[in-house]
Amino acid sequence: MNTPVVRVVDLWKEYRENGQAVTQALRGANLEVAPGEVVALFGKSGSGKTTLLNLLAGLDRPTRGTVEINGRCLEQLGEAGRTELRRSRLGFIFQFFNLLPTLTAYENVFLALELAGRIQPQAARDALERVGLKGKEHRYPHELSGGEQQRVAVARAIVKEPSLILADEPTGNLDTATGDQILQLITERCRQGGTSLLMVTHTPLACRYADRILKMVDGVVTEDEKCR
Numbered sequence: 001m002n003t004p005v006v007r008v009v010d011l012w013k014e015y016r017e018n019g020q021a022v023t024q025a026l027r028g029a030n031l032e033v034a035p036g037e038v039v040a041l042f043g044k045s046g047s048g049k050t051t052l053l054n055l056l057a058g059l060d061r062p063t064r065g066t067v068e069i070n071g072r073c074l075e076q077l078g079e080a081g082r083t084e085l086r087r088s089r090l091g092f093i094f095q096f097f098n099l100l101p102t103l104t105a106y107e108n109v110f111l112a113l114e115l116a117g118r119i120q121p122q123a124a125r126d127a128l129e130r131v132g133l134k135g136k137e138h139r140y141p142h143e144l145s146g147g148e149q150q151r152v153a154v155a156r157a158i159v160k161e162p163s164l165i166l167a168d169e170p171t172g173n174l175d176t177a178t179g180d181q182i183l184q185l186i187t188e189r190c191r192q193g194g195t196s197l198l199m200v201t202h203t204p205l206a207c208r209y210a211d212r213i214l215k216m217v218d219g220v221v222t223e224d225e226k227c228r
């Protein structure tokens with residue numbers, strides 16, 4: 001069997017304040033995502049979805065349990081190794097787009113490549129074309145609609161041809177029709193590139209786009225349904 005892109009075993013996360021355990025955000029979560037698999041993650045507010053994504057990205061560290069990305073244990077990689085993995089192998093798409101406001105669409109995408117050690121202007125232009133933004137490369141984020149800004153964020157994620165894209169409510173700040181277009185775009189681009197996707201979403205249409213639906217309940221991931 002292929003090595004899973006994501007392997008999470010018995011993952012716990014406690015947020016502490018003044019040394020006191022205040023919140024147990026993850027309580028023994030388990031998860032595997034196969035290469036090229038598109039997974040939607042549902043769950044109530046506060047159930048631990050963003051906490052899980054942050055741990056997968058190596059942006060925060062678990063209280064206990066293990067996270068492996070492409071078969072490599074994040075804890076063993078160390079801080080520098082996690083940063084390198086994030087820059088070269090992972091893509092991110094957020095609810096509020098998180099583009100740099102002083103950079104154009106093209107520069108936002110190119111910067112992601114540059115941080116991955118790849119100076120490839122044509123790849124940045126191609127990625128923008130693949131998300132339907134040809135001709136708008138030199139606009140600043142404030143000169144683009146919300147849907148267009150999220151397209152830039154999708155281009156920024158796919159341009160690295162990452163093995164995994166993590167998306168946290170990527171349509172949460174868009175109207176339904178625009179959100180559907182963005183969902184379709186993200187999933188289509190991931191399938192085309194063989195990229196795995198783990199996406200937090202509340203859309204009832206998730207089955208239309210995902211291979212598998214998971215649900216986060218009180219810090220534990222449960223299997224919801226298979227869509228295909």
Ligand SMILES: Nc1ncnc2c1ncn2[C@@H]1O[C@H](COP(=O)(O)OP(=O)(O)OP(=O)(O)O)[C@@H](O)[C@H]1O
Binds near residue numbers: 052
């Ligand atoms: N930095 C933090 N410090 C303390 N507690 C936190 C921190 N981040 C999250 N929490 C708590 O951990 C729990 C899980 O939060 P998390 O953000 O993972 O939920 P979520 O499922 O993403 O919710 P939402 O759907 O509202 O985004 C919540 O009780 C939250 O208050």
Ligand SMILES: [Mg+2]
Binds near residue numbers: 049050051
């Ligand atoms: Mg969240």
